[in-house]
Amino acid sequence: xxxxxxxxxxxxxxxxxxxVFLGGQSVSLxxxxxxxxxxxxLVLEVSGSPYAAVMAAIPRTVGYLLVGLPAGALVxxxxxxxxxxxxxxxxxxxxxxxxxLSASSHLSVPVILALAFVAAGAGVxxxxxxxxxxxxxxxxxxxVRTNSLLEAVNQSAQIVGPGLVGVLSALWGLQAALVINxxxxxxxxxxxxxxxEGEDRTSRSAGPPLRTALRGVGGDLVQGLRCLRSLRVVLxxxxxxxxxxxxxxVGYLLVxxxxxxxxxxASAASAVVSAGGVGGVLGTMVALRLGRRMRHETLxxxxxxxLGTTLACLGVATSLVPLLLLNLLLGASTVTAVVxxxxxxxxxxxxxxxxxxxxxxxxxxxxxxxxxxxxxxALTTLNHxxxxxxFMAAGALSVLTTVAAWAFGLRAGSHAxxxxxxxREQEPSLPGTPDAETSETP
Numbered sequence: 173x174x175x176x177x178x179x180x181x182x183x184x185x186x187x188x189x190x191x192v193f194l195g196g197q198s199v200s201l202x203x204x205x206x207x208x209x210x211x212x213x214l215v216l217e218v219s220g221s222p223y224a225a226v227m228a229a230i231p232r233t234v235g236y237l238l239v240g241l242p243a244g245a246l247v248x249x250x251x252x253x254x255x256x257x258x259x260x261x262x263x264x265x266x267x268x269x270x271x272x273l274s275a276s277s278h279l280s281v282p283v284i285l286a287l288a289f290v291a292a293g294a295g296v297x298x299x300x301x302x303x304x305x306x307x308x309x310x311x312x313x314x315x316v317r318t319n320s321l322l323e324a325v326n327q328s329a330q331i332v333g334p335g336l337v338g339v340l341s342a343l344w345g346l347q348a349a350l351v352i353n354x355x356x357x358x359x360x361x362x363x364x365x366x367x368x369e370g371e372d373r374t375s376r377s378a379g380p381p382l383r384t385a386l387r388g389v390g391g392d393l394v395q396g397l398r399c400l401r402s403l404r405v406v407l408x409x410x411x412x413x414x415x416x417x418x419x420x421x422v423g424y425l426l427v428x429x430x431x432x433x434x435x436x437x438a439s440a441a442s443a444v445v446s447a448g449g450v451g452g453v454l455g456t457m458v459a460l461r462l463g464r465r466m467r468h469e470t471l472x473x474x475x476x477x478x479l480g481t482t483l484a485c486l487g488v489a490t491s492l493v494p495l496l497l498l499n500l501l502l503g504a505s506t507v508t509a510v511v512x513x514x515x516x517x518x519x520x521x522x523x524x525x526x527x528x529x530x531x532x533x534x535x536x537x538x539x540x541x542x543x544x545x546x547x548x549x550a551l552t553t554l555n556h557x558x559x560x561x562x563f564m565a566a567g568a569l570s571v572l573t574t575v576a577a578w579a580f581g582l583r584a585g586s587h588a589x590x591x592x593x594x595x596r597e598q599e600p601s602l603p604g605t606p607d608a609e610t611s612e613t614p
Contacts, residue, residue: 189367190309194318196363197302198325200260203356204295205326205333207267210349211288213337214274217346219281231285235292236538243297244531245393248524252301252308253364259298260361264354266291271350296531303530307518309367315515316463320456323511327452327503396528399521403529405469406520408581409513410533412476414540415573419483419566420506421544423448425552425559426486430495433559440492447496451503458504459511468512468519469582475509476574484567487560 211231247255266287273279302322310318340349400407430441462471482502489495513533521529548566552559 192363193309193367194321196360196366197322199356199363200298200360201322201325202329202333202336203263203267203353203360205329205331206337206349206353206356207291208330208333209337210267210346210353211284213341213346214270214279214350215281215284217274218279218284231289232292232295233538233542235289236296237535239293239296240300240531240535240538241393241528243293243300244396244528247297247300247304247527247531248396252304252527253367255297255301256305256364257361259294259301260357260364262294263291263298264357264361266294267350267354267357271347271354274350275347300527300531300534303514303518304523304526307523307526312519315518316468316511317460319511319515319518320460320463323459323507323514324453324456327449327456327507330452331446331449393528393532396525396532399525400529400532403520404581404584406517406529406533408577409469409472409516410536412472412573412577412582413509413513413533414536416476416479416506416509416570417537418540418544419480419570419573421541422483422548422559422562422566423502424545425548425562426499428552429486429559429563432557434490436492444492444495444499447500448503451500451505452507454500455504455507456511459508462508463512463515468516472509472512472516473574473578473582475505475512476577477571478505479509480567480570480572480574482567483570484564487563487567 270279270284270287273283306315306318306322337346337349340346340352400410427441427445430436430444431438436444459471479502482498482505486495486498486502489498514530517530517533518526544566548559548562551562551565555561
């Protein structure tokens with residue numbers, strides 16, 4: 173039996189079930205936003221050490237770098253919704269455990285960091301599986317809309333989540349915030365399970381057993397890299413995203429620039445930083461509106477060019493209003509590119525390889541960020557504490573890499589006609605598993 177004949181057509185959920193699913197993922201993203209501040213606050217409550225609080229931000233980055241690639245390979249071998257359910261259980265357990273231990277005063281910084289790392293690793297698996305699940309659940313012409321909605325909630329959660337933690341902590345204590353954080357993952361679990369229950373189970377393979385899935389993961393990663401290399405447009409946008417993260421990392425200097433170089437007030441600096449979050453929400457709207465009318469490769473290039481230009485302009489702006497507008501535009505162009513790059517991968521990468529290619533791209537982008545931050549800090553120090561030339565140089569280099577990306581792949585595009593499902597018809601079977609077992613329809 174060939175893979176083409178074994179591959180069953182996806183069974184789409186009803187519109188109501190899909191709205192329930194998206195609602196659950198929105199609540200889950202709010203939980204991620206709550207964790208941004210809840211973990212550092214918990215570390216401070218236990219230790220009182222600013223250094224330890226900074227360490228609390230490390231598990232997410234380290235978690236992605238350590239488990240990102242294996243997560244992609246395993247998600248490709250397993251049913252993505254099973255992965256999502258399991259990871260929701262893990263994250264629920266982590267935050268409930270943190271709340272119980274905190275209330276009983278049996279909590280230490282190493283325990284917090286270890287549990288935060290487990291939650292971060294579970295989040296990596298969940299996000300990768302969600303990308304594949306969206307591909308399975310959504311028709312191609314609705315991918316931009318769905319990705320825009322999820323990213324809008326993600327951006328909003330990063331703005332609202334920390335403030336919500338502050339309110340909950342003031343009213344009922346930090347333990348209450350941790351319990352509510354755990355409950356967001358319980359809601360996600362229930363909605364994912366609801367979508368599963370609404371499917372025709374006879375048309376979906378449950379995927380191979382975990383022991384079988386773990387065999388040959390190394391070979392799967394190599395296969396994913398070969399796929400990435402063979403898809404020119406996907407490879408180019410992956411390199412473009414990594415380079416953009418490298419240059420965007422100078423944004424870590426923004427607060428220093430606003431306070432120490434321009435001598436703006438704390439409230440003014442906060443307003444400029446918040447404008448970037450608002451811009452991110454607007455960027456999802458731009459992706460939704462223009463993604464229906466323009467070729468995605470063109471819009472990605474325009475967004476990346478706008479990103480670089482805005483970054484350079486931040487180095488010459490000196491007053492509050494231009495800084496607000498520029499950081500808003502920076503957030504909007506960044507998120508527009510992110511939504512469309514994600515959609516492009518879902519559209520072009522074969523379903524059986526989507527987890528690996530997605531994870532590889534995210535790891536590359538994430539690894540570039542600390543390198544850019546360290547380089548930006550070092551160059552600013554060498555320039556006697558003046559970050560303006562660093563912003564301008566990063567912006568100029570970002571524009572140049574965008575021009576190169578346009579010349580080497582984005583201009584030609586994928587040559588896929590609108591509405592076609594390129595890459596979906598012929599999907600390579602996974603090594604070590606029967607063809608029929610690689611068919612995972614919702």
